[in-house]
Amino acid sequence: MGSAAPSAHRVLPTLQKRHAPxxxxxxxxxxxxxxxxxxxxxxxxDTAGLYPLRATGIEILQLNVGKKCNxxxxxxxxxxxxxxxxxxxxxxxxxxxxxxxxTDIPTVDITGGAPELHPRWRELVxxxxxxxxxxxxxxxxxxxxxxxxxxLPQFFADHGVHVIASLPxxxxxxxxxxxxxxVFEESVAALRRLNALGYGKPGTxxxxxxxxxxxxxxxxGSQKALEAEWKRxxxxxxxxxxxxxxxxxxxxxxxFLEFLEETGQLAExxxxxxxxxxxxxxxxxxxxxxxxxGWDGTLYDCDFNQMLELPVDPRVPRxxxxxxxxxxxxxxxxxxxxxxxxxxxxxxxxxxxxxx
Amino acid sequence: MHAHYxxxxxxxxxGEIGKDAPALAEKFFDWYNxxxxxxxxxxxxxxxxxxxxxxxxxxxxxIDAYAQDCLRKGSDVEQMTEAVHVAAAIRxxxxxxxxxxxxxxxxxxxx
Numbered sequence: 001m002g003s004a005a006p007s008a009h010r011v012l013p014t015l016q017k018r019h020a021p022x023x024x025x026x027x028x029x030x031x032x033x034x035x036x037x038x039x040x041x042x043x044x045x046d047t048a049g050l051y052p053l054r055a056t057g058i059e060i061l062q063l064n065v066g067k068k069c070n071x072x073x074x075x076x077x078x079x080x081x082x083x084x085x086x087x088x089x090x091x092x093x094x095x096x097x098x099x100x101x102x103t104d105i106p107t108v109d110i111t112g113g114a115p116e117l118h119p120r121w122r123e124l125v126x127x128x129x130x131x132x133x134x135x136x137x138x139x140x141x142x143x144x145x146x147x148x149x150x151x152l153p154q155f156f157a158d159h160g161v162h163v164i165a166s167l168p169x170x171x172x173x174x175x176x177x178x179x180x181x182x183v184f185e186e187s188v189a190a191l192r193r194l195n196a197l198g199y200g201k202p203g204t205x206x207x208x209x210x211x212x213x214x215x216x217x218x219x220x221g222s223q224k225a226l227e228a229e230w231k232r233x234x235x236x237x238x239x240x241x242x243x244x245x246x247x248x249x250x251x252x253x254x255x256f257l258e259f260l261e262e263t264g265q266l267a268e269x270x271x272x273x274x275x276x277x278x279x280x281x282x283x284x285x286x287x288x289x290x291x292x293x294g295w296d297g298t299l300y301d302c303d304f305n306q307m308l309e310l311p312v313d314p315r316v317p318r319x320x321x322x323x324x325x326x327x328x329x330x331x332x333x334x335x336x337x338x339x340x341x342x343x344x345x346x347x348x349x350x351x352x353x354x355x356x
Numbered sequence: 357m358h359a360h361y362x363x364x365x366x367x368x369x370x371g372e373i374g375k376d377a378p379a380l381a382e383k384f385f386d387w388y389n390x391x392x393x394x395x396x397x398x399x400x401x402x403x404x405x406x407x408x409x410x411x412x413x414x415x416x417x418x419i420d421a422y423a424q425d426c427l428r429k430g431s432d433v434e435q436m437t438e439a440v441h442v443a444a445a446i447r448x449x450x451x452x453x454x455x456x457x458x459x460x461x462x463x464x465x466x467x
Binding site for chain 2: 171173214215218219220221225226228229
């Protein structure tokens with residue numbers, strides 16, 4: 001494989017651009033609730049002794065700084081893409097930085113869209129690191145090949161950013177099917193640059209983790225087994241190294257929800273998630289230690305609830321401007337049928353399987 | 357009586373084969389699970405072998421189960437298609453190599 005130049009990926013219009021009804025969170029929630037399933041998520045949690053589900057603290061502040069992205073992945077739960085204009089405004093960024101700098105929340109997890117497209121992304125990283133936070137950037141890799149963003153790998157390394165990058169498969173076909181033509185080749189080039197800076201290499205302290213979502217409607221297999229396979233194959237085929245592989249189940253939200261509905265697989269997929277409910281995975285779901293901030297400052301239990309427009313419980317502060325650590329740290333989590341996506345099999349979260 | 361022999365809904369009922377012979381079924385399923393556990397071969401490699409054999413024995417239940425299983429274990433469709441070709445090559449080769457038996461008979465009987 002030669003050096004990849006940034007190419008025009010196959011860019012699909014977002015649901016919003018197409019004025020598709022499922023662009024609205026309420027429409028998605030309505031569709032999910034209309035699908036008959038064997039039991040509600042609340043019932044499933046109850047049988048596991050976990051209902052009502054409560055947060056156990058806030059260890060991760062996840063900032064979704066905007067929906068703009070240079071890719072339009074087919075499974076994207078954000079409905080992100082180049083045509084999205086939502087970007088976290090100045091006042092919300094300022095308030096997020098106040099919260100980061102004035103609390104002992106240890107981890108700041110920055111996501112999007114492609115979060116690096118936000119004009120104040122560098123400031124967020126720099127100030128969060130100065131406040132001694134562990135900073136995660138959820139990177140789509142191809143952004144680092146765009147001319148204006150070629151500085152990113154060195155910037156990541158200089159600031160000790162923990163890079164979590166998406167790569168659904170170690171072969172081209174699966175990756176390009178999900179993320180767009182040409183994405184695989186560019187991702188390999190980006191990973192090689194990160195490796196050259198020490199990312200993913202033992203002893204450097206520069207952490208490069210990969211995320212795989214199934215390229216289809218099946219559930220991910222064992223994270224441990226897949227990680228071993230991904231490591232062996234990426235090294236063998238491309239000389240690429242990385243630290244950990246996270247398996248994430250495709251959530252029946254936004255563009256993946258549209259795909260399920262269009263292909264007549266929605267009921268079957270939800271049934272698959274419900275059948276695979278795992279109490280051990282439920283106990284470790286990410287919403288229990290994460291607080292998710294939307295681009296407009298609204299607070300959510302997770303990025304998925306954010307896209308379904310389901311803010312945190314109304315009994316606690318619902319925007320970053322009213323942030324109250326004590327109240328939010330013990331909040332009751334807002335649930336829906338989509339939550340079965342995080343508790344199926346070995347579980348799924350922004351940090352991968354929850355019951356490994 | 358069903359009008360067809362195969363029904364996709366029968367696959368998840370596989371465990372019912374233990375009715376009336378639970379001890380035998382238990383031995384089978386314990387052994388089956390042990391066979392597919394990670395060992396000298398990875399779970400992914402075993403799943404690809406199972407997929408190929410499923411095609412050789414032409415079991416639609418097994419093809420359904422192991423197409424899903426292969427994907428879950430990280431194989432992609434190109435790798436799975438190559439596995440099916442392996443099964444087909446062995447099936448085809450097995451027929452063809454018996455042609456030597458045919459030739460032996462023909463040689464013996466002919467002039």
